[in-house]
Amino acid sequence: YRNPALEGKRLILVCDHGFSTVFAAAMLTDLGVDVGDVIGGFEAWQADGLQTGVARPYDGQPGHGPPD
Numbered sequence: 001y002r003n004p005a006l007e008g009k010r011l012i013l014v015c016d017h018g019f020s021t022v023f024a025a026a027m028l029t030d031l032g033v034d035v036g037d038v039i040g041g042f043e044a045w046q047a048d049g050l051q052t053g054v055a056r057p058y059d060g061q062p063g064h065g066p067p068d
Helices: 020-030 041-047
Strands: 011-013 035-037
Touching: 011 020, 020 035
Parallel strands: 011 035
Antiparallel strands: none
16 A cells, blocks of 8 residues: 555655664565665754754554654
C-alpha cells in the first residue's frame, strides 16, 4: 500500500540513536521509496543544537492522515 499523499516526497526517518533507521531506510529504498535517515538519530540532532519541539499526539497509522 502506498499513500498518494506521500508520492513525490522524501521520507526522513529518525530514531533515538540512528541505528534502527539505517535498516528501515535500506528496506524502504529496496521497495523504491525515496528515503533517508538522520545519522546519529535524535541524540545527534539535539547535540548539534538543532531545533526540536513537542511531538503531536499519535492518533492512527503513520502516513494515513492528511499531509502536514
